[in-house]
Amino acid sequence: MPFRRSDLADLSYFLAIARHRNFRKAATELGVSASALSHSLRGLEERLKVRLLNRTNRSVTLTAAGEELQGAIREPFAAIHEAENLLNLHRDAPTGRVRINVPDEAAMRLLVPVLPEFVSRYPDVEVDISVDNTMVDVIEAGFDAGIRFGGTVPEDMIAQRLSSDFRWVVAGAPGYFERHGEPKHPEDLMHHRCIRLRLGNGRMYHWDFEQGDDVLALDVPGPVIVDNASASRALGLSGMGLMYAAEPAIAPLVAQGRLRLTLEDWASPGPGYFIYYSSRRQVPHGLRLLVDLIRELRPLG
Incomplete structure (x- = not known):
């Protein structure tokens, strides 16, 4: 034939x-x-x-x-x-398509701030972003790369840092503290309303705390479970319960007085965002340029 x-x-x-x-x-x-x-x-x-x-x-x-x-x-x-x-590598202006799988918070905090400049510099590179909080096999799913917190990157991938590490903190709306008081110790959270988190692999997230040699991981109680940082933030702002988040994600809301941190002495350090891709594939030139620009503009430090 x-x-x-x-x-x-x-x-x-x-x-x-x-x-x-x-x-x-x-x-x-x-x-x-x-x-x-x-x-x-x-x-x-x-x-x-x-x-x-x-x-x-x-x-x-x-x-x-x-x-x-x-x-x-x-x-x-x-x-x-x-x-x-x-x-x-031999063209005056790079072209092609880059497909990236990212959680919602990384899309908003890392990509949205740099994409206008990226499109201005490289108008012929198409960036296809799949916002997905579940853990997927990026290679099997046809993506060029994924972005996740450092501790969750698959071990068989090449990973590059995109942000500094940051603290994980507990926060609530001022109205919540007026109605329910403020925890003095992480274990006091067992008597509070908390907005619980489900990880991308389906597992419930235990809130981590650290002070000196004392380390705690609590399966906090709460009436609502979410797998989306934006939803957790919205519920926290509503005063429904306390939320747990990476500090840069809520820093503007804290500065505005719409959220208030608590248990700051117990804030737990955690790895920042990393982009990862297969060591068995040629990295698309457009992806390299995007990584370089994120590192240049440093939207999360």
């Missing part, structure tokens, strides 16, 4: 579908519609005269032929993408 130019695009689409096992997620990665992906795959299967995927309303799985095709073409396509990235 003669190889057609359109087969390259269809095979690239197939790899994205095979990687995500989901048409919608693959379409988001590629910047096309899910219907366009479906049409492309049908055409590829008809030309190859073999079924590559099993599709139901609930799942997408690879057939045996699909598994073999994915294994055969994955590395060659990765090599093509790396070659495209290398060409950026």
Whole structure:
């Protein structure tokens, strides 16, 4: 069967579908519609005269032929993408696309402050940001990199620091303290209303405290559990309960008097944000430029 130019695009689409096992997620990665992906795959299967995927309303799985095709073409396509990235080094203006997976707080505190300048300097580089507080396999999901707190970066990744370390603090609205009083010791929190946190891996977060040699990790009580820093902050501002956050995230609200810190002598130090990516892939030139700009502008110090 003669190889057609359109087969390259269809095979690239197939790899994205095979990687995500989901048409919608693959379409988001590629910047096309899910219907366009479906049409492309049908055409590829008809030309190859073999079924590559099993599709139901609930799942997408690879057939045996699909598994073999994915294994055969994955590395060659990765090599093509790396070659495209290398060409950026020889262009007057970098181009391409950078896909990053970040939690909501990192998006607001690290990326939003630097993106206007980045777009001004490198208008031909497209930055695709997926805001997701769950821990995902960034490579398997088709991202170039992820941003997370230093202690949560997978060990098999290359990590680069994007911010200084900072303190984790307890804060509440002034009205909350008027109604419920102020804790004098971390263990007093067991008698307060706290806004509890669920980590990206599904585990409940224990609030950490440190004073000299005394170290505590408390599973605090509270009527509401969130997995989103913005929601925790909004609930804290409402006066519903005490919140636990990285100090830079709430510093402006503390300065405005809308939140007040408590138990400051027990504030726990924690690692800052790191960007991480696979050591097995060529790092896109646009990603290197973004990292350099974050380090230059230092939005979190």
